[in-house]
Amino acid sequence: MERIRLLSDVDPETRERLAFLAVTHALCGVSRRNTVLDGSRSETGAEHSWHVALCAVVLGPAFAPSVDLGRVLQMLALHDLPEIVVGDTPAYDAGARAVAVARERQAARELLAQLPEGPELDALYAEFVEEATDEARFANAVDRLQPILLHSACDGAAWRKRAQGRTKLDEFVAKITDLWPPLGPLTAALVEEAQRRGDLIDDRVA
Amino acid sequence: MERIRLLSDVDPETRERLAFLAVTHALCGVSRRNTVLDGSRSETGAEHSWHVALCAVVLGPAFAPSVDLGRVLQMLALHDLPEIVVGDTPAYDAGARAVAVARERQAARELLAQLPEGPELDALYAEFVEEATDEARFANAVDRLQPILLHSACDGAAWRKRAQGRTKLDEFVAKITDLWPPLGPLTAALVEEAQRRGDLIDDRVA
Numbered sequence: 277m278e279r280i281r282l283l284s285d286v287d288p289e290t291r292e293r294l295a296f297l298a299v300t301h302a303l304c305g306v307s308r309r310n311t312v313l314d315g316s317r318s319e320t321g322a323e324h325s326w327h328v329a330l331c332a333v334v335l336g337p338a339f340a341p342s343v344d345l346g347r348v349l350q351m352l353a354l355h356d357l358p359e360i361v362v363g364d365t366p367a368y369d370a371g372a373r374a375v376a377v378a379r380e381r382q383a384a385r386e387l388l389a390q391l392p393e394g395p396e397l398d399a400l401y402a403e404f405v406e407e408a409t410d411e412a413r414f415a416n417a418v419d420r421l422q423p424i425l426l427h428s429a430c431d432g433a434a435w436r437k438r439a440q441g442r443t444k445l446d447e448f449v450a451k452i453t454d455l456w457p458p459l460g461p462l463t464a465a466l467v468e469e470a471q472r473r474g475d476l477i478d479d480r481v482a
Numbered sequence: 483m484e485r486i487r488l489l490s491d492v493d494p495e496t497r498e499r500l501a502f503l504a505v506t507h508a509l510c511g512v513s514r515r516n517t518v519l520d521g522s523r524s525e526t527g528a529e530h531s532w533h534v535a536l537c538a539v540v541l542g543p544a545f546a547p548s549v550d551l552g553r554v555l556q557m558l559a560l561h562d563l564p565e566i567v568v569g570d571t572p573a574y575d576a577g578a579r580a581v582a583v584a585r586e587r588q589a590a591r592e593l594l595a596q597l598p599e600g601p602e603l604d605a606l607y608a609e610f611v612e613e614a615t616d617e618a619r620f621a622n623a624v625d626r627l628q629p630i631l632l633h634s635a636c637d638g639a640a641w642r643k644r645a646q647g648r649t650k651l652d653e654f655v656a657k658i659t660d661l662w663p664p665l666g667p668l669t670a671a672l673v674e675e676a677q678r679r680g681d682l683i684d685d686r687v688a
Binding site: 277279280283284285286289290293294296297298300301302303304305312313314319320322323325326327329330331332333334335337338344345346347349350353354391392393396397425426428429430431461462464465466468469473 | 483485486489490491492495496499500502503504506507508509510511518519520525526528529531532533535536537538539540541543544550551552553555556559560597598599602603631632634635636637667668670671672674675679
């Protein structure tokens, strides 16, 4: 790794870019709560980042035709880089998420500052976490939809294993609906089907 | 998985999109010849796809300011989907690559035909493999640069293990230089440094 920082015959800015790209490959070492399709291991942060991008490419034309998809994809390529420093903090844990947000913000600032375009990319990251634009809101909605879709594709195995309550899933549906209303109904349908198949504990207050 | 194809309360086109996204998560099950940074396992096709996208985001502003980065990122999100069907065919094996290209083209056609935007996305995939536009040429160049960068970041361990010859790397440098000349010098510098550090067997004919 050190060799890239010391690479000769390359200008300092290019070295910074290459060193940043080498270091950030570590997102492959961040484990998430979802598994891959065959359940054999956890999905990694890098795999999630790719699959969310693919979700945006496939869902964008129908559900967000007016957003700048290229800007969405740039955000999504960056959005989980802070987890290299902070680790994955599941959306299921609201208390831990609140603490993690500030740490992730700082980690993004420090990581991106290594790049010549650090300020622009940090502004793009801020736009994403602040849900400040249509692009950021769609990107956030897809980022939250992807794990629900993947849990469904894994027949809810991880949900059943941890006795996942329905109420928390309803909160996710509400958040996705708030971020990007057209994605609400399909998310609700995935959750309703999981409930019907017995993957979720019905902890809703009557 | 089957539940997504049968999902009620969702229109047929949305079901197709969700089923496609579920099936294609299998790119996480495709192993490549590169390892992750700590050398503990192979990089997956999904991880490579994300990291190539990040490379495009980071290298684009300096080396390809005139290309449509959004289009590049859409291509890169799709570009390795055929490996779900065909598996990874290393660029090091020219004979196997020639056979694989036709199989990958067919696999892309069949996979993307499951989507309402199948024709448009298949055209985008074709643009990529035919290196038909500046966007496709930059995307292909970055796709070939990423493994060289990752090998360097892993201190050339996988190259040393398989007694990698220098000549093949010089061919990659030539191909990247042909696809996108501004990326040639930095690729050449990575290979030269690997040679200097003893990662590559010098099989060049004098």
